[in-house]
């Protein structure tokens with residue numbers, strides 16, 4: 001049974017550049033295709049680039065909403081994929097990091113938005129700084145994106161460890177991205193699961209494996225979301241599976 005209010009799904013990572021934005025956009029689009037009302041929010045304050053990957057023309061951004069110079073509705077961009085997008089930055093430049101009260105305000109805004117959507121997908125910045133950490137703690141479900149690179153694994157473990165401390169009962173799962181194949185992706189998850197079991201006393205679930213796929217870069221280069229440009233690609237199908245698994249659970 002789905003709860004009446006929508007779900008906040010955060011997409012985080014330890015290491016940067018592992019595909020958070022690709023996963024956030026693809027997952028949001030797959031959820032929209034499954035009939036869910038979806039808001040995609042760019043919460044990567046330092047490196048906001050959802051607008052770039054989607055080719056959005058942005059007038060107002062998240063900061064304007066937080067400053068209350070515009071309403072949430074005025075800042076939202078309706079994308080042709082069916083998504084509503086809350087951009088992280090406008091032409092006026094990237095955001096600085098937020099202090100604690102602003103992060104709280106942002107989390108409150110997302111929670112309020114979740115009353116009007118079925119799913120709110122938040123692209124959260126990489127790393128262990130207070131901003132991504134607090135945003136992650138505000139989510140109902142946290143997807144930690146990792147690749148099989150050792151640094152990505154150790155950093156993903158660090159995110160999971162802190163998240164357990166911040167939100168002990170929250171639902172956190174792993175998305176393995178840029179996997180050579182499903183078997184290798186499964187091994188990457190198994191390594192993280194083992195570390196969590198051994199050092200944190202409880203394992204971590206797998207949300208899904210997304211294969212490395214040259215068509216991801218092609219879609220980004222054309223600023224068209226993957227599920228629109230290459231719906232039959234391996235990576236698109238894998239993202240659809242992540243969405244289906246989230247809807248089933």
Ligand SMILES: Nc1ncnc2c1ncn2[C@@H]1O[C@H](COP(=O)(O)OP(=O)(O)O)[C@@H](O)[C@H]1O
Nearest residue numbers: 016017018019020021022178211212213216217
């Ligand atoms: N599944 C994938 N297959 C191939 N390349 C990918 C895949 N996912 C991400 N990439 C590449 O990695 C780059 C970084 O992805 P991005 O989503 O911007 O990472 P992040 O948001 O974590 O910084 C993309 O520009 C793309 O070229």
Ligand SMILES: [Mg+2]
Nearest residue numbers: 020021044049
């Ligand atoms: Mg990103």
